[in-house]
Amino acid sequence: MTPPAEKPIGFLDLARQQDEIGPNLRARVDAVMKHCRFVMGPEVSELEERLAAYAGAKACVGVSSGTDAIQIVLMAEGVGAGDAVFLPAFTYTATAEVPLVLGATPVFVDVDPHTFQIDPASLRARIAHVRAQGKLRPRAIIGVDLFGQPAPWPELRAIAAEQDMYLMADCAQSFGASLSGRKLGREAAATTLSFFPSKPLGAYGDAGAILTDDPERAELYRSLRSHGEGKTRYEVLRTGMNARLDTLQAAVLLAKMDTFEADLRRRCEIARAYDAGIAARVVPPARVPDSESAWAIYSVLTRDAQDRTALQEQMKAHDVASAVYYPMPLHLQPAYRPHHDGVALPVSEDLSRRILALPLHPQLTHHDVGRVVAAVCGHAGG
Numbered sequence: 001m002t003p004p005a006e007k008p009i010g011f012l013d014l015a016r017q018q019d020e021i022g023p024n025l026r027a028r029v030d031a032v033m034k035h036c037r038f039v040m041g042p043e044v045s046e047l048e049e050r051l052a053a054y055a056g057a058k059a060c061v062g063v064s065s066g067t068d069a070i071q072i073v074l075m076a077e078g079v080g081a082g083d084a085v086f087l088p089a090f091t092y093t094a095t096a097e098v099p100l101v102l103g104a105t106p107v108f109v110d111v112d113p114h115t116f117q118i119d120p121a122s123l124r125a126r127i128a129h130v131r132a133q134g135k136l137r138p139r140a141i142i143g144v145d146l147f148g149q150p151a152p153w154p155e156l157r158a159i160a161a162e163q164d165m166y167l168m169a170d171c172a173q174s175f176g177a178s179l180s181g182r183k184l185g186r187e188a189a190a191t192t193l194s195f196f197p198s199k200p201l202g203a204y205g206d207a208g209a210i211l212t213d214d215p216e217r218a219e220l221y222r223s224l225r226s227h228g229e230g231k232t233r234y235e236v237l238r239t240g241m242n243a244r245l246d247t248l249q250a251a252v253l254l255a256k257m258d259t260f261e262a263d264l265r266r267r268c269e270i271a272r273a274y275d276a277g278i279a280a281r282v283v284p285p286a287r288v289p290d291s292e293s294a295w296a297i298y299s300v301l302t303r304d305a306q307d308r309t310a311l312q313e314q315m316k317a318h319d320v321a322s323a324v325y326y327p328m329p330l331h332l333q334p335a336y337r338p339h340h341d342g343v344a345l346p347v348s349e350d351l352s353r354r355i356l357a358l359p360l361h362p363q364l365t366h367h368d369v370g371r372v373v374a375a376v377c378g379h380a381g382g
């Protein structure tokens with residue numbers, strides 16, 4: 001008799017997570033439906049306080065998305081035309097999009113071939129190149145904690161200080177991670193978070209936040225997220241945005257915060273199990289020293305593009321999902337190529353051809369993890 005077919009393993013399982021947190025989630029959402037303060041209801045400030053305390057930051061400002069969070073931070077610094085904003089070529093498009101929306105120019109920096117994080121040597125070279133050309137003013141650096149591991153923050157701070165540039169942290173994938181025993185969120189003057197549903201702490205729609213230790217900047221971010229308002233709603237001090245965090249999303253996130261630490265521990269366990277299980281077939285992700293990842297994404301390296309296609313097909317045949325983050329580095333994207341100076345960024349280009357992400361989320365069971373390993377290694381079992 002053939003055993004019953006097993007369910008495919010998806011890249012995420014938000015439905016299973018919803019079952020786990022059900023009663024708490026429903027109580028939180030019902031409370032909002034009852035008080036009806038859908039915009040800037042009490043859950044927003046409750047969540048802000050909870051996120052600030054979690055990260056050890058003095059202030060948190062809830063906003064509508066991780067992308068809007070980056071935009072508000074750069075608007076607050078007056079970043080605009082003539083400014084060069086340095087960021088890794090190997091990241092999500094949002095990081096590069098914001099400087100352009102503000103009239104500034106993104107300058108793409110290569111990454112480390114092992115940790116996939118921004119490469120300080122490339123950053124120095126790119127800043128020197130822009131200074132030598134003399135057309136743009138090197139103004140800001142966006143450090144991105146890619147896949148949940150920390151960017152090289154001590155080096156980024158040293159470069160920003162020595163070059164007199166503004167440094168911010170795009171922590172969209174890394175909230176919950178730590179460096180030198182300290183939670184991320186205070187590595188730069190401002191840290192932006194995303195609660196897009198697939199992030200380690202995900203809402204049920206778009207949501208984001210900004211962390212800072214500077215109370216004046218926090219006030220400015222609050223004004224910018226709400227049309228540039230002053231002390232009253234009808235006093236307009238500056239050009240702002242409509243970029244507030246929804247009360248319902250704050251309620252969902254409050255329910256999810258209750259299980260977040262346990263979720264992170266489970267993510268770490270699964271990452272360790274993958275490391276041990278798959279090393280004979282692919283290269284497991286290198287760890288940033290003295291850190292703990294939030295494991296937003298667990299990406300392995302295949303030998304070359306052909307090997308990646310073969311592995312994708314093999315995993316599919318085992319009913320296990322996989323995904324490519326990112327299939328094209330940003331400096332080669334049609335939207336950004338015209339803004340790029342043509343310099344090759346060989347590591348980002350190579351990674352985009354060889355990288356492959358395995359499913360990693362807290363809802364995977366021990367059995368599921370075995371099935372993912374078997375799918376990668378190409379043997380039966382699980």
Ligand SMILES: *Cc1c(COP(=O)(O)O)cnc(C)c1O
Pocket residue numbers: 065066067068091092094095144170172173193194195196206207208
């Ligand atoms: C998800 C993500 C963002 C954007 O967040 P949204 O909430 O989707 O706007 C920005 N940067 C990085 C690195 C991300 O992964």
